Amino acid sequence: EPEVTQTPSHQVTQMGQEVILHCVPISNHLYFYWYRQILGQKVEFLVSFYNNEISEKSEIFDDQFSVERPDGSNFTLKIRSTKLEDSAMYFCASRVLFTGELFFGEGSRLTVL
Amino acid sequence: ILNVEQSPQSLHVQEGDSTNFTCSFPSSNFYALHWYRWETAKSPEALFVMTLNGDEKKKGRISATLNTKEGYSYLYIKGSQPEDSATYLCALPTSGSARQLTFGSGTQLTVLP
Numbered sequence: 300e301p302e303v304t305q306t307p308s309h310q311v312t313q314m315g316q317e318v319i320l321h322c323v324p325i326s327n328h329l330y331f332y333w334y335r336q337i338l339g340q341k342v343e344f345l346v347s348f349y350n351n352e353i354s355e356k357s358e359i360f361d362d363q364f365s366v367e368r369p370d371g372s373n374f375t376l377k378i379r380s381t382k383l384e385d386s387a388m389y390f391c392a393s394r395v396l397f398t399g400e401l402f403f404g405e406g407s408r409l410t411v412l
Numbered sequence: 413i414l415n416v417e418q419s420p421q422s423l424h425v426q427e428g429d430s431t432n433f434t435c436s437f438p439s440s441n442f443y444a445l446h447w448y449r450w451e452t453a454k455s456p457e458a459l460f461v462m463t464l465n466g467d468e469k470k471k472g473r474i475s476a477t478l479n480t481k482e483g484y485s486y487l488y489i490k491g492s493q494p495e496d497s498a499t500y501l502c503a504l505p506t507s508g509s510a511r512q513l514t515f516g517s518g519t520q521l522t523v524l525p
Binding site (some may be wrong): 302303311333334340341342343344347355357390397398399400401402403405406 | 441444446448453454455456457458461476501505506511512513514515516517
């Protein structure tokens with residue numbers, strides 16, 4: 300069964316460092332998302348991506364964040380200069396139709412020290 | 413801001429018990445409601461996407477109902493098994509072109525053998 304894959308599963312970084320989280324969405328899906336969950340809080344939306352551009356982003360997704368789909372398969376989230384409060388589980392998700400269910404990856408846990 | 417509330421926050425039941433929990437949401441501007449099951453160390457997995465008032469969906473021992481007029485959905489598990497232990501997330505699309513989801517805080521179910 301097709302699945303969304305994310306790497307790394309866990310990354311530890313120093314505050315101020317750049318981090319790139321990688322995702323390979325399901326191949327025939329058209330809509331791509333990043334969500335995150337800070338420990339003990341709700342899963343929250345970061346950004347959606349469709350037709351090779353950002354379609355929506357939340358107030359969390361500031362200038363420190365960027366997304367790319369460089370080669371038609373990978374979908375990356377970059378945090379330029381990490382802060383302590385960026386520590387969270389980051390989930391990539393994709394779907395065929397924008398009304399359908401989301402297919403999530405297993406998440407990348409980011410720990411910023 | 414869309415407010416999605418889930419209750420209870422956590423629940424412990426004995427194997428074989430039936431259980432249910434609630435997702436509450438604003439009844440105005442309803443579009444759809446998603447239920448996801450999130451087992452520890454795995455990716456959240458879609459259970460149901462519900463759109464019609466009065467809708468009832470079933471997958472094995474799990475079923476869900478939807479009341480869009482009063483703004484709630486119930487998730488039922490009949491004859492709970494230890495493998496049902498997970499966090500059950502409810503989510504609704506917010507406005508926008510890519511239908512980002514707003515999640516509730518989840519109900520953490522533990523089924524004791």
